[in-house]
Ligand SMILES: NC(=O)C1=CN([C@@H]2O[C@H](COP(=O)(O)OP(=O)(O)OC[C@H]3O[C@@H](n4cnc5c(N)ncnc54)[C@H](OP(=O)(O)O)[C@@H]3O)[C@@H](O)[C@H]2O)C=CC1
């Protein structure tokens with residue numbers, strides 16, 4: 001009975017928090033990282049198995065898939081967390097920007113889901129899960145991160161397709177956060193403006209993502225859905 005969960009982008013922040021807490025709760029976590037950081041040793045100490053992979057490099061992604069299929073016979077779940085929040089740049093870089101956004105947020109989840117579906121199907125439990133972490137901007141777009149928003153919308157649409165394709169064994173859902181965590185270089189003015197965009201004027205924090213993940217893993221009836229953890233931003 002496999003409790004092995006693959007999480008992409010465990011090197012910091014939400015992905016790190018999910019890997020840490022799900023492993024402490026008894027899951028065998030397999031994590032991908034791009035940048036090696038000392039903090040990753042804490043995950044290894046918890047038993048997290050780490051694979052280095054830059055998803056912008058197709059060969060590395062294909063190598064990751066081969067290693068996962070060689071080392072694991074079944075999976076309990078896949079959480080697609082890895083993400084790059086690239087702003088729109090000037091037109092010289094436009095094609096490169098949207099291609100990178102589509103690669104990390106749509107092509108990689110698409111390829112991993114198709115390649116690893118047999119491992120999710122062979123899990124002895126009643127259900128396996130695929131969780132796509134998208135974004136509130138899927139419903140609204142973004143003036144400054146249009147390529148990012150479009151790629152997250154593509155990931156949201158993959159939730160619908162894969163939920164139908166893999167039912168009933170594999171549940172496929174999205175988690176769409178709004179203001180989860182600020183970045184270290186966000187100044188007070190930016191933070192106040194961002195918080196004022198929601199009814200609940202605070203960061204959700206990594207814990208909100210973990211709560212949503214645990215709901216989806218525990219559910220026996222939710223698939224093809226989006227859990228919106230946005231502080232009521234859609235009503236402002
Ligand atoms: N923070 C927030 O307020 C919000 C977050 N979200 C979503 O929640 C998820 C987690 O957010 P957060 O923790 O803030 O994200 P971060 O941007 O802080 O971290 C993203 C992770 O993805 C990894 N990553 C980025 N590019 C690549 C790549 N090319 N190949 C492999 N790994 C890569 C990063 O690796 P590296 O170690 O190299 O940096 C990092 O570990 C993301 O999907 C994000 O889009 C949605 C809405 C709001």
Ligand SMILES: Nc1nc2c(c(=O)[nH]1)N=C([C@H](O)[C@@H](O)CO)CN2
Nearest residue numbers: 083084085135178179180181183194
């Ligand atoms: N990969 C990331 N995606 C997003 C981030 C981030 O830091 N990394 N941050 C946001 C913002 O918090 C936004 O929701 C509010 O300004 C969005 N996506």
